[in-house]
Amino acid sequence: AQSVTQPDIHITVSEGASLELRCNYSYGATPYLFWYVQSPGQGLQLLLKYFSGDTLVQGIKGFEAEFKRSQSSFNLRKPSVHWSDAAEYFCAVDSWGKFQFGAGTQVVVTP
Amino acid sequence: DTAVSQTPKYLVTQMGNDKSIKCEQNLGHDTMYWYKQDSKKFLKIMFSYNNKELIINETVPNRFSPKSPDKAHLNLHINSLELGDSAVYFCASSQGPEFYEQYFGPGTRLTVT
Numbered sequence: 051a052q053s054v055t056q057p058d059i060h061i062t063v064s065e066g067a068s069l070e071l072r073c074n075y076s077y078g079a080t081p082y083l084f085w086y087v088q089s090p091g092q093g094l095q096l097l098l099k100y101f102s103g104d105t106l107v108q109g110i111k112g113f114e115a116e117f118k119r120s121q122s123s124f125n126l127r128k129p130s131v132h133w134s135d136a137a138e139y140f141c142a143v144d145s146w147g148k149f150q151f152g153a154g155t156q157v158v159v160t161p
Numbered sequence: 162d163t164a165v166s167q168t169p170k171y172l173v174t175q176m177g178n179d180k181s182i183k184c185e186q187n188l189g190h191d192t193m194y195w196y197k198q199d200s201k202k203f204l205k206i207m208f209s210y211n212n213k214e215l216i217i218n219e220t221v222p223n224r225f226s227p228k229s230p231d232k233a234h235l236n237l238h239i240n241s242l243e244l245g246d247s248a249v250y251f252c253a254s255s256q257g258p259e260f261y262e263q264y265f266g267p268g269t270r271l272t273v274t
Contacts, residue, residue, distance in 0.1 A: 082261070088202075093165070093251055093265035138202055144261070151204040 052077050054143045056152035063131050064160050071126040071155050073141030081145035083124040085115055088138040088154075097139075100124060111135070133159050164188050165266040167252050173272045174242055182237045182269045184252030192216075192258045193235035195227060196251040198268070204251070210235050211258040242273045 053076045063069050075081060082101050086094040098109025105117040115126045124141060136159040141152040165186045174180050186193060194217075195207040208227045209217035215227070224240040239246060252266040 084262075086265075091268075093267045094204075094253075094263075095265070096262050099262060140204065149206060154202045154204075156202075 052143075052145060052148065052150065054141055054150050054152040056139075056141055056155050058155045059153070060156045060158070062158045062160060065133055066130050069126075069128045069131045069135070069157065071139050071141075071157070073124045073126065073152060075122050075124070075141075075143050077122075077143065077145045079145065080119060081143045083115075083117060084142040084144070085109065085113070085124075085126045086140045086142060086151075087111075088140065090137070094140065097126070131157075131159055133161075135159055165252055165254055165264050167250075167266040167269050169269060170267065171270050171272075173274065175274055176242055176244060178242050179238070179240045180242060180271070181239070182250055182252075182271070184235045184237070184266055186233055186252075186254040186264070186266075188254055188264060190254040190256050190264070191232055192255045193229065193232070194253040194255075194263065195235065195237050196253065196265075198249040198251060200248070208235075208237075209258065216258050239271075242271075244273050247271055247273045 055074045084099045085097040088094045097113050098107045100107045100117045107115050113128050138154045140154045168183045192211045194209045198204050207221050210229045213229045226238045229235045249268045249270050251268045253263040255263045
């Protein structure tokens with residue numbers, strides 16, 4: 051069955067430290083891949099997307115993600131987190147018109 | 162200017178009532194969506210409209226009926242509300258039905274008592 055997995059439900063990171071959020075998918079072909087962020091009480095905002103081409107994608111707010119076909123992964127990274135990065139992060143996949151969100155990873159940023 | 166707006170932001174109602182949530186986008190997009198986010202933050206698509214035509218209708222009770230008077234608006238009407246309908250409902254829009262980049266509204270928190 052097609053699926054999107056975010057293995058980490060919750061991650062705590064210190065301000066200034068690096069952050070990596072994992073996303074794995076299970077689809078027959080390479081889907082379109084997205085990362086969205088949801089700040090508390092807010093709607094979702096697109097951070098970045100991958101359709102094709104360069105496997106390292108730059109997004110907004112200093113985020114980047116790397117598509118690895120061999121690992122069916124699309125991990126999100128940020129070199130140095132800010133307190134304002136505390137939020138829920140969702141990986142999403144669009145494959146042949148079937149769109150699915152992962153379960154989300156909550157990021158807590160400590161001083 | 163708000164790109165995707167929803168009203169109301171909060172909705173508290175009793176079981177059995179009928180309620181509506183309105184959504185408007187000023188992005189000129191052709192496609193609009195309704196999502197339900199449950200208490201565990203799981204997001205699931207409910208409906209999608211492209212140019213006022215229904216293109217996605219996931220397994221959603223018949224009590225939920227979307228209505229798109231024009232391509233800038235997609236309203237969600239819910240009949241005979243149940244406790245399990247309590248959730249946050251998000252409206253979103255995109256340029257076309259292939260999803261691509263979706264722009265989300267701020268959400269409507271529905272609480273059924």
